[in-house]
Amino acid sequence: MDNIINRIAKFNAGLLPDKVQLKYKGMAESAFRFFRGTCHLFYEDLSKDKGFPSSPLGWICGDLHLENFGSFKGNNRLVYFDLNDFDESMLSPVNWELARVLTSIYVAFDTLKLEKAAAHKMAAIFLDKYVEVLGSGKAYYMDPRTADGMVSYFLNNVRKRTEKELLKKAANVDGKKITIKIDRVLHFKLERGLKKELMMHIADWLKNTSAWPNKYEVVDAAFRVAGTGSIGLKRYMFLLQGKKNKDKFLLVELKQGTQSSLAPYNLVAQPNWNSEAERMIMAKYRMQNISPALLSTSVFKGDAYVLQEMQPTADKINLTLLAKDLKEFKSVLKDMAILTASAQLRSSGIQGSAINDDLRTFAASAKDWRKQVSAYASGYADQVKRDYKEYMAGYQQLIKTT
Incomplete structure (x- = not known):
């Protein structure tokens, strides 16, 4: 071995x-x-x-x-x-x-x-x-x-935490311009061409979604690192701003869906998913009482992603x-x-x-x-x-x- x-x-x-x-x-x-x-x-x-x-x-x-x-x-x-x-x-x-x-x-x-x-x-x-x-x-x-x-x-x-608190941690404000804070710990700069393509991809999603984010437009994007097991996957975050209410902001993310670590060892027959991202969100729908906001799938450059809102209330209990x-x-x-x-x-x-x-x-x-x-x-x-x-x-x- x-x-x-x-x-x-x-x-x-x-x-x-x-x-x-x-x-x-x-x-x-x-x-x-x-x-x-x-x-x-x-x-x-x-x-x-x-x-x-x-x-x-x-x-x-x-x-x-x-x-x-x-x-x-x-x-x-x-x-x-x-x-x-x-x-x-x-x-x-x-x-x-x-x-x-x-x-x-x-x-x-x-x-x-x-x-x-x-x-x-x-x-x-x-x-x-x-x-x-x-x-x-x-x-x-x-x-x-x-x-x-x-x-x-x-x-x-x-x-009690608000979207403004999340935004304060994740973004920089320079006059009227607001951008994602690139700290090279959780948020990393994207190559210009990829950033443009990603922002266009989310802009298209916003135009076609029936959810309330269609009132927003994309103003910035960055690479995101979070968790442990998923570090190294393609994961992007986007800053959205209200079209009419310019003081309203939203953060969403795209997380690449990949084969489960169990798959090589699990002999149980599985449903025929359209993608690994679909498998992930269907498990969420089935197992959680209420699913996270804006949960859906999206395909970018041939890769399937889970798309969902980033939230000010997402947190874990401190074990220490x-x-x-x-x-x-x-x-x-x-x-x-x-x-x-x-x-x-x-x-x-x-x-x-x-x-x-x-x-x-x-x-x-x-x-x-x-x-x-x-x-x-x-x-x-x-x-x-x-x-x-x-x-x-x-x-x-x-x-x-x-």
Whole structure:
């Protein structure tokens, strides 16, 4: 078998060379960030484990970890807390989703220098709540009106943020002219010809869309970097300005759709999507209670993209701060478990996913599989530590050969 460096280099070979360097740098920050950036390693290894218990099929986000839950403004303009990354989404055994998120608990607790006994306890709490909700057969959602504890506090604070605050962080104002702030960290300058073509592409979309952004025009564009696993994909952001109300602005993004990291290892037959971008947004529609604003697909120069609004309320809970209060951490994990089960229930019985009754039966048989899934997650977290150590030892080699 190839070593970790070769496996990572092979997987990322098709990404933009200059941006993949940023991904590698980010992955070097911690074992948890490394775990976030190596979803492909996780599923390659999981697919080879012959003792991993079977489970019903369901729609899964594929890369479920503690930082892939967050807030966003829905197309009804309300703020929600939910699963929020579907790049790797597929129809897969639901246990795969559980293994990924439970492993993230163990890796995060180790990165935060918390005892493994606490991680065992938190993983058990997550599974308890997941099984309870899945067994009920009822999906739940979380917004400022329904959330409790830390998530409620979090949502009520982030919903107060405005588009102006997002604009202040992302843009420069020079007299009457406003442009995207090029910081070479999150926002990068585009080559002039590509920028012109992209702006024309979005301008055409604005003319033809039935959504409310047809009242806007494109005034600037830039390359955008965000997340970890998706760094190196083509990702662009656009600043829109109101045609009549020049004080009204909007930020939208195009994110390239690519094959899921699960695809080479997932033997389950999938629907015939028109594009990978369509797969991603359909998973969002099915699994989230309310989808983000302006969610759609677009094709630019032969590549399919997910198009959606960038939002002032999109945010994640700070795990470092949460680690200082394990009682609150417990509450947040319960909420995450509720949302995980709810996403599976909400998308049940669609194009091959198990029906609600089968998911409830699976929950009722938890004593037959939960110990094995937990043990796998705990053991794989140790594997992540070993892989991260090997990655750091060969990190400079990887940078030089990219």
